[in-house]
Amino acid sequence: MKVVNGHSGGSFLLWTLAVELVLCGSGVYSIEGTKSCKLLTESDSERKVLSRLEPLTHKNFTAENKSTEEGYTYVFQLCGDAGGIPGAGVVQVDSKKTIVIGMYNSTQAIGGSDWVMLIYGNGEPYDTHCSKESRKAIIMISCNRNIDAGKLEVELETRDKEFNCFYLFELDSSAVCPVIQSQLSSGSIILIIGLCLVAVYLIGGFLYQRLIVGAKGMEQFPNYAFWVEVGNLTADGCDFVCRSQNREEAPAYRGVATEHLEEEPEERDDHLLPM
Numbered sequence: 001m002k003v004v005n006g007h008s009g010g011s012f013l014l015w016t017l018a019v020e021l022v023l024c025g026s027g028v029y030s031i032e033g034t035k036s037c038k039l040l041t042e043s044d045s046e047r048k049v050l051s052r053l054e055p056l057t058h059k060n061f062t063a064e065n066k067s068t069e070e071g072y073t074y075v076f077q078l079c080g081d082a083g084g085i086p087g088a089g090v091v092q093v094d095s096k097k098t099i100v101i102g103m104y105n106s107t108q109a110i111g112g113s114d115w116v117m118l119i120y121g122n123g124e125p126y127d128t129h130c131s132k133e134s135r136k137a138i139i140m141i142s143c144n145r146n147i148d149a150g151k152l153e154v155e156l157e158t159r160d161k162e163f164n165c166f167y168l169f170e171l172d173s174s175a176v177c178p179v180i181q182s183q184l185s186s187g188s189i190i191l192i193i194g195l196c197l198v199a200v201y202l203i204g205g206f207l208y209q210r211l212i213v214g215a216k217g218m219e220q221f222p223n224y225a226f227w228v229e230v231g232n233l234t235a236d237g238c239d240f241v242c243r244s245q246n247r248e249e250a251p252a253y254r255g256v257a258t259e260h261l262e263e264e265p266e267e268r269d270d271h272l273l274p275m
Contacts, residue, residue, distance in 0.1 A: 033057045037079040038105040040121070049111035053078055053118070053141065055175045061152035063169065076139060076152055076169060078118070079104050089120040090137040090167070100124045101167055102137035114143035116176045130165035137167045144172035 034050040034057060060083075061076045073093045075082045083091040089104035102120025110117045123135030144150060150172035159165045184192075205222020209215040218224060 032079070034079050036104065037107040037109075039107050039109070046109045049109040049116055050079075050107075052111065052116060052176055053173075056141075056149055056173060059149060061149070061171060063152040063154045065154040065157075074101070074152070074154060074167075074169070076137075076171075077104075079107075090123075090139070090169070092167075099135070101135045111176070113178050114176060116141045126159065126165070129159040131162050133163060133165065135167070136165070137169065139169045139171060141171045141173055141176050143174070143177040145174050145177050147172060147174060149173050149175075 033054050034047075037050055039046050039050075056078045058080060059077065063074045063076075065072045065074065071094070074090060075093060076090045079089070082088045083093060083098060085091055085098065085100060087103050087105055088100045089107070090101040092099040092101055101123045103122045104120055106120065106122035108119040108121070110119075118139040118141065120137045120139070121134065123137065125132045125134050140155075153170045154167070155170050156168040157166075158168075201222065206220055209220045209222060209224075215224075221227065
């Protein structure tokens with residue numbers, strides 16, 4: 001864009017800053033994430049559970065409850081202003097008014113291996129039900145590897161008790177799924193890599209000896225002379241270490257037979273003398 005004078009660049013800069021301020025005010029550039037939730041009792045374990053839900057922040061989830069005559073619509077946001085109401089985590093909307101069911105400044109987070117239960121308390125008090133206690137929302141987030149964030153469903157609303165009434169919602173998400181661990185150990189991976197290298201060495205060496213060098217028979221084996229010598233040396237070493245007898249046996253001592261040492265009777269040759 002060609003700038004005619006200095007006022008064009010200044011006007012464009014001011015307009016950009018104004019847009020950024022508006023967006024920041026509406027929460028678009030909010031980077032707090034799950035840190036915006038205030039836990040009833042601050043703990044590392046609950047904060048760790050909340051961090052698993054980080055991919056679900058800055059999103060509005062809506063659900064309709066058509067089982068009642070009023071036909072309420074519910075809006076849920078993780079650690080953000082649901083329905084644009086500051087501090088509201090879950091709100092109930094109808095044609096007449098909007099009721100805050102739970103606040104994210106009163107959060108509890110309980111997690112398992114493949115699920116997280118998020119509790120928003122300190123909502124608006126009931127008018128006549130549940131001893132006029134504050135409303136409370138429970139959002140059950142279950143593992144589903146096929147979707148990043150599913151549809152919010154209204155499962156239950158208990159308001160016929162005197163105390164501990166709550167709204168129960170369900171939501172499927174891959175964010176709470178456990179990390180898939182590799183089934184192979186490090187030793188198995190190293191063994192597989194070693195076998196692959198040996199296979200490449202044998203096949204490549206065989207092709208080189210046969211096609212380039214023109215070797216035949218056992219000479220096609222890569223580095224045949226070296227491996228033959230290694231085999232002989234290994235056999236000699238094994239023979240030297242494992243055998244308990246010497247190869248050259250000393251001549252065994254033999255006793256002299258006594259029957260050959262018996263003196264033979266003296267022969268007389270007197271009959272040969274002349275008379």
